[in-house]
Amino acid sequence: MKLDWQNWFYKKHFAQHWERAKKAAKSTPMDHYYDALLPEDMLLDDTPLVALDFESDGLKKDAQLLEAGWVRIIDRAVKLKTAQQLRIQAGSRLQEAAVIIHRITDDAAAKGQQEADVLALLLETLKGSAIVAHGAAVEHAFLNTACLRNFGVPFVGRFICTMHLEKRWFPKQRTADGLRLGKLRAQYGLPSYRAHDGLTDAIACGELFLAQCARRKVENLLLKDVLMKG
Amino acid sequence: MEIDEVISFLKRHAPFDAQSADHIASLARKIEVRYFPRGTVIIDVGKENRALSIVRSGAVELRLGGTDLNHRLGEGGVFGYLSLLHHELTRNKVIALEDCLIYQLPKEDFLKWLKHHESLRIFFAKDDAERLHRAVEGLHRTENGYGDAGMIAVKLETLLRRKDVVTASPNDTIRDAAKRMAQADVSTLPITHQGKLVGIMTDKDLRRRVLGQEIPLDEPVSSVMTPDPITMTLDDGLLSAMLVMSQKNIHHFPIVDSANQIVGVISSSDLLNRFGMNALQVVAEIKAAPDAATVAIAAQRVGAVLTNLIESGVDADHIARFVSNIGETTHRQLLKLAEDQLGPPPVPYALVVFGSLARQEQAGGSDQDNGFVLDDRYNPAEHAPYFEQLATLLCDGLNSAGYIYCPGDIMATNEKWRQPLAVWKDRYRNWIEKPDPENVLNTTIFFDMRCVAGEEGLVDILRAQIFEWSSANRIFLSFIARAASNTKVPLGFFRNFLLQHDEKEGHVLDLKHQAIAPVVDIARVYALALGLADVNSKERLKMAVERGSLGPEEASNLIDCFEFIHSVRFRHQSNQIKRGEPLTNNLSPTSLSRFEREHLKDAFRIIRNHMDRISRTYAGGIQ
Numbered sequence: 001m002k003l004d005w006q007n008w009f010y011k012k013h014f015a016q017h018w019e020r021a022k023k024a025a026k027s028t029p030m031d032h033y034y035d036a037l038l039p040e041d042m043l044l045d046d047t048p049l050v051a052l053d054f055e056s057d058g059l060k061k062d063a064q065l066l067e068a069g070w071v072r073i074i075d076r077a078v079k080l081k082t083a084q085q086l087r088i089q090a091g092s093r094l095q096e097a098a099v100i101i102h103r104i105t106d107d108a109a110a111k112g113q114q115e116a117d118v119l120a121l122l123l124e125t126l127k128g129s130a131i132v133a134h135g136a137a138v139e140h141a142f143l144n145t146a147c148l149r150n151f152g153v154p155f156v157g158r159f160i161c162t163m164h165l166e167k168r169w170f171p172k173q174r175t176a177d178g179l180r181l182g183k184l185r186a187q188y189g190l191p192s193y194r195a196h197d198g199l200t201d202a203i204a205c206g207e208l209f210l211a212q213c214a215r216r217k218v219e220n221l222l223l224k225d226v227l228m229k230g
Numbered sequence: 231m232e233i234d235e236v237i238s239f240l241k242r243h244a245p246f247d248a249q250s251a252d253h254i255a256s257l258a259r260k261i262e263v264r265y266f267p268r269g270t271v272i273i274d275v276g277k278e279n280r281a282l283s284i285v286r287s288g289a290v291e292l293r294l295g296g297t298d299l300n301h302r303l304g305e306g307g308v309f310g311y312l313s314l315l316h317h318e319l320t321r322n323k324v325i326a327l328e329d330c331l332i333y334q335l336p337k338e339d340f341l342k343w344l345k346h347h348e349s350l351r352i353f354f355a356k357d358d359a360e361r362l363h364r365a366v367e368g369l370h371r372t373e374n375g376y377g378d379a380g381m382i383a384v385k386l387e388t389l390l391r392r393k394d395v396v397t398a399s400p401n402d403t404i405r406d407a408a409k410r411m412a413q414a415d416v417s418t419l420p421i422t423h424q425g426k427l428v429g430i431m432t433d434k435d436l437r438r439r440v441l442g443q444e445i446p447l448d449e450p451v452s453s454v455m456t457p458d459p460i461t462m463t464l465d466d467g468l469l470s471a472m473l474v475m476s477q478k479n480i481h482h483f484p485i486v487d488s489a490n491q492i493v494g495v496i497s498s499s500d501l502l503n504r505f506g507m508n509a510l511q512v513v514a515e516i517k518a519a520p521d522a523a524t525v526a527i528a529a530q531r532v533g534a535v536l537t538n539l540i541e542s543g544v545d546a547d548h549i550a551r552f553v554s555n556i557g558e559t560t561h562r563q564l565l566k567l568a569e570d571q572l573g574p575p576p577v578p579y580a581l582v583v584f585g586s587l588a589r590q591e592q593a594g595g596s597d598q599d600n601g602f603v604l605d606d607r608y609n610p611a612e613h614a615p616y617f618e619q620l621a622t623l624l625c626d627g628l629n630s631a632g633y634i635y636c637p638g639d640i641m642a643t644n645e646k647w648r649q650p651l652a653v654w655k656d657r658y659r660n661w662i663e664k665p666d667p668e669n670v671l672n673t674t675i676f677f678d679m680r681c682v683a684g685e686e687g688l689v690d691i692l693r694a695q696i697f698e699w700s701s702a703n704r705i706f707l708s709f710i711a712r713a714a715s716n717t718k719v720p721l722g723f724f725r726n727f728l729l730q731h732d733e734k735e736g737h738v739l740d741l742k743h744q745a746i747a748p749v750v751d752i753a754r755v756y757a758l759a760l761g762l763a764d765v766n767s768k769e770r771l772k773m774a775v776e777r778g779s780l781g782p783e784e785a786s787n788l789i790d791c792f793e794f795i796h797s798v799r800f801r802h803q804s805n806q807i808k809r810g811e812p813l814t815n816n817l818s819p820t821s822l823s824r825f826e827r828e829h830l831k832d833a834f835r836i837i838r839n840h841m842d843r844i845s846r847t848y849a850g851g852i853q
Contacts, residue, residue: 081260214265
């Protein structure tokens with residue numbers, strides 16, 4: 001039972017973080033979000049999931065969020081009906097390198113909504129759901145920073161990282177870029193998509209997650225079997 | 231917000247491709263994406279189906295009732311609609327052949343969509359047959375564009391021989407320009423300034439305006455050229471070009487693109503060559519040919535006739551008849567010339583042809599299959615040399631005319647196929663009464679037989695005898711029916727790598743053996759069972775309907791299949807002719823258009839069902 005310790009720590013820490021954040025959220029727009037704590041021993045098939053991807057102008061703490069894309073995964077299906085793609089109004093000039101990658105220009109970004117509005121919508125969706133992302137630590141950090149910046153409340157949630165999952169479930173020697181989203185998708189026979197658009201990446205990540213779970217061939221997976229821990 | 235990836239995928243695949251952009255976007259939003267690893271069941275038999283499925287990536291196999299391989303689908307393939315349309319339980323089991331990403335449109339969204347788009351009903355039409363029938367109808371409309379106006383649809387682009395255009399500039403001297411025309415052997419010289427066409431100078435201008443008026447050769451071309459000549463574009467039709475030529479009495483005109491840049495020159499002889507290349511003219515030329523060499527030259531034009539007919543929107547059945555007509559005339563004329571040379575035959579005889587020419591279903595690139603049926607008064611010691619020489623002249627002549635020697639040596643030059651009627655009768659009797667499963671396939675070609683020259687009566691007697699034996703002989707019929715139903719009709723040719731798994735189907739689709747032969751075989755079974763005198767497959771099927779052995783619906787479906795497959799084959803051959811390649815019946819599945827692919831699949835399914843039927847009706851009891 002080697003993962004018990006890890007699980008125990010995660011459980012304890014998660015509960016602490018959650019309670020602390022829940023307290024801080026009292027009478028803020030995030031209050032609602034902390035109403036629903038997702039139990040980690042629930043059946044994965046019954047767990048509401050949201051595949052999420054942010055586009056930003058960098059990976060630093062003060063990076064600007066440019067776009068959020070998300071889609072729900074219900075009943076082992078990516079439901080495009082629930083797909084959302086929201087542009088976020090930039091507070092400062094974009095850093096050039098990131099703009100080239102994401103093909104989002106100042107003008108296009110300016111048409112976006114206020115970061116707080118986008119966050120409010122997103123939190124509504126995320127309430128009672130686990131988040132699926134490729135490299136979920138980044139999404140977690142972005143969400144946390146943005147929530148602190150806008151509402152003074154940290155973000156605590158259940159994260160599933162498809163990159164992590166691949167390493168854990170299917171360990172093997174890989175090239176430096178062997179865990180990139182596109183590379184992994186190709187291994188599962190998934191089509192190649194134009195990279196770096198928030199929604200496309202969220203859908204791509206959701207599909208990868210379905211493929212990983214299908215290949216894992218384990219009946220009755222629980223949420224805790226797929227969670228990213230620590 | 232639009233889901234770009236999904237939209238762009240749907241846009242590439244039928245039936246979504248025909249939908250408006252708004253509609254595709256709204257459909258995309260209704261899709262649910264699921265993943266099925268290789269070997270998993272996507273839909274099981276006898277279940278309620280809740281969605282229309284589209285293969286986004288991977289490949290699936292549909293098995294009717296869970297066992298019988300029915301269909302394979304690759305990227306863009308759509309399945310599960312029949313159960314939705316008819317509110318039935320599923321009849322196919324669908325298995326992922328590879329790891330699959332499947333897009334599913336929920337039932338209610340699918341039905342709503344269908345309700346508002348009548349045209350979709352065609353795509354999802356209950357049977358393959360109806361879809362194919364509409365495709366065949368549509369084929370002629372799109373080919374032709376103007377009803378039955380034929381030549382009118384031919385664009386100048388197809389006439390232009392692509393080579394560098396020789397031009398001169400307005401300031402060049404008349405001498406230099408004339409030299410250039412002589413060197414390039416052209417009678418028309420476009421005059422361009424900075425790439426733009428400003429005038430034209432022809433042979434006639436040199437005669438009339440330069441020599442006739444004694445203008446010094448050092449003068450610039452601009453002083454004698456015809457400025458601002460009449461031009462046409464690549465998109466103009468052949469008929470309008472002819473009209474302009476006859477109205478303005480000009481023999482050449484430059485072809486320009488939208489920027490008035492010269493791309494070529496077309497002469498009246500280019501148009502006439504093209505116009506003159508019709509089947510009737512070739513037939514007339516063959517008939518008038520004084521020797522075998524001239525016959526060969528005329529007969530070799532069959533390729534040009536074929537491309538011409540295809541581009542004029544003529545249907546496959548007529549094309550095959552034109553092509554066969556040229557073949558038949560070639561046989562007849564060569565035989566006539568040989569008789570002229572050798573003198574009249576010592577005993578009556580008939581020239582028979584076998585196979586596609588006998589059925590009047592010939593395409594390009596056919597070899598020869600023929601024989602002589604000699605009168606029973608034939609005496610080898612006395613008459614053999616004459617018929618041997620006659621056969622040699624005929625078969626050599628045919629070979630030179632493009633009907634290459636038969637690889638199986640079924641030719642009148644082979645003594646075996648140059649025999650008196652009595653010997654022929656014995657041979658057929660032997661085939662019919664002692665059918666050999668190994669050999670039955672090799673003899674079927676002889677049951678498609680037609681007299682093209684000589685004493686037709688001899689062949690009539692032979693045929694009547696054959697039918698008397700064949701229609702009475704259930705065992706023979708069962709062998710023929712079994713051979714017919716054993717042909718491997720390809721169902722999984724739609725993706726290259728799937729073909730690689732399948733050794734029997736190979737990498738290419740052999741239209742002649744895998745698609746046309748099965749229909750021919752089916753028609754022949756009816757002909758032999760019912761004693762039908764017709765040799766043409768379409769006529770045989772129609773007669774089978776008249777005799778009550780085949781439903782009119784089934785016959786017309788098979789005829790549609792046949793017509794469609796032939797049209798694919800002719801188009802394929804027409805492209806080979808244009809590229810200067812030898813004619814074949816093999817085509818790579820990737821060279822098929824999506825339209826052709828979809829409907830070939832329908833055709834194959836119809837053929838396969840009918841093969842089963844033939845086997846049930848005639849091959850009963852023999853396994």
